[in-house]
Amino acid sequence: MKINIFMLFFMFLIAFSAFCNVNLELVNTQEIELDNIIQVNITYSSEKVSLFMGTTNKLIIKEYMNINNNKYYARITKSGNNVSIENGRRPFWLFFNSFNRRLEVYLPISYSNTINIKTSSGRIESSVELFGSILNIENSSGGISLNSITGDVVRIKTTSGSINISNMNGEVWIESSSGHIEMNQVSGILTVKNSSGRINGERIHGDVKVNTGSGNIVFSRIEGNVSAESTSGTVQLNLVNGSVNAKTTSGSIHCTFNENVGNISINTSSGSVRLNLPRSLDFNFYSRTSSGRLTTPFPDKLFSPVNDRNLTQGIIGNNISENIPTINIRTRSGSIEINWI
Numbered sequence: 001m002k003i004n005i006f007m008l009f010f011m012f013l014i015a016f017s018a019f020c021n022v023n024l025e026l027v028n029t030q031e032i033e034l035d036n037i038i039q040v041n042i043t044y045s046s047e048k049v050s051l052f053m054g055t056t057n058k059l060i061i062k063e064y065m066n067i068n069n070n071k072y073y074a075r076i077t078k079s080g081n082n083v084s085i086e087n088g089r090r091p092f093w094l095f096f097n098s099f100n101r102r103l104e105v106y107l108p109i110s111y112s113n114t115i116n117i118k119t120s121s122g123r124i125e126s127s128v129e130l131f132g133s134i135l136n137i138e139n140s141s142g143g144i145s146l147n148s149i150t151g152d153v154v155r156i157k158t159t160s161g162s163i164n165i166s167n168m169n170g171e172v173w174i175e176s177s178s179g180h181i182e183m184n185q186v187s188g189i190l191t192v193k194n195s196s197g198r199i200n201g202e203r204i205h206g207d208v209k210v211n212t213g214s215g216n217i218v219f220s221r222i223e224g225n226v227s228a229e230s231t232s233g234t235v236q237l238n239l240v241n242g243s244v245n246a247k248t249t250s251g252s253i254h255c256t257f258n259e260n261v262g263n264i265s266i267n268t269s270s271g272s273v274r275l276n277l278p279r280s281l282d283f284n285f286y287s288r289t290s291s292g293r294l295t296t297p298f299p300d301k302l303f304s305p306v307n308d309r310n311l312t313q314g315i316i317g318n319n320i321s322e323n324i325p326t327i328n329i330r331t332r333s334g335s336i337e338i339n340w341i
Contacts, residue, residue, distance in 0.1 A: 039114045041118075042061075042116065047122045064102045107130060119142060125143075125144070132149070133152050136155045140160070143161045144165075162179045165182070195214070197215045198216045213232070225262060227245045229246070236254045272336070283327050285301075286328045
C-alpha cells in the first residue's frame, strides 16, 4: 500500500503545530505603573488573551511563547496620559504559523479609568472575578468568553465570532457583526446588537435593548423593561417582569409575563403573536390586524369601532383604573393569540 507523501507531510505539520501550542513557556513579565494614566490600550494580533484580577496597583502582563526571542516581546509606550501595549514581531520563516504566543493580563486593583483590549484574530477570555471602571473588549475575528465582570461601563464587540458572558454587572454594551451571543445573569442596563446571529439571554436584572438583523432573540427571566427588534427572526421573551416593546419585520413574537406587567407594544409585519398573561391582570387592550385571526379568553369584553373594523379593543379585568397597563398589538399578516397562565 502506497503512502501519499503529501499526506504524511500534512499530518506532520498538524502534529508539530499541536506540539507548539502546548509547549509554551513564560518568557516575559512586565509590571506597568499607572500613575496619572487615564487610558490603557492593549492590542495583539492573533493570540489568546486571558484576563485576571491582580493583587497590586500595577498592570501586569505575562507573555508565553514556544520560541524565546526578545524581538517578539511586547512593545510598551507611554504618551501623555495613555499607555499602549502591542505584541512584538512574529517570525516569518516558520511555515503554518508554528510560532505561538499567548498573553495574560492582570488588572490593577485600584485603577478607575479606561482599559481597551483588542485582538484581530484570537480569543479573549476570563474565568475569574474582575473589577474595572470602563472596560472595552474587542475581537475582530475570534470568540470572547467572560465571566464575573463588574464595571461602570463594559463594552464587548466582535466582528466575526461568538460572545459568551455570565455574571456581568454594570452598564453593558454588546455588539457582533456575525456570530451568536449568549448571556447569563446580567445586572444593570444591557444593550445588545447583532447583525447576523442569534441572541440568547437568561436571568437579566435591568432594562434590556436588543436588536438583530437576522437571527432569533430568546430571553428568559427578565426583571426590567425590554425593547427587542428583529428584521428576520423570532422574538421570544419568557417570564418578563416589566414593559415590552417588540418588533419584527418577518418573524413571530411570543411573550410570557409574570405578575408585574407594564405596557406592552407588539408590532410584526409578517408573523404571529402569542401572549401568555397572568389571569389576575387588569389592562387596556388594543389589537389591529390586516390579515389574521384574533383569539382571546375574553371575547365578551371586546368590540370593534364601526368606522374601523380592523381594530379590536376593550378594558379587561375587575379593578379598572387609569393606571392599568396598555397592551397594543399590531400585525399586518399574522394571527394574534392571548392566553391566561
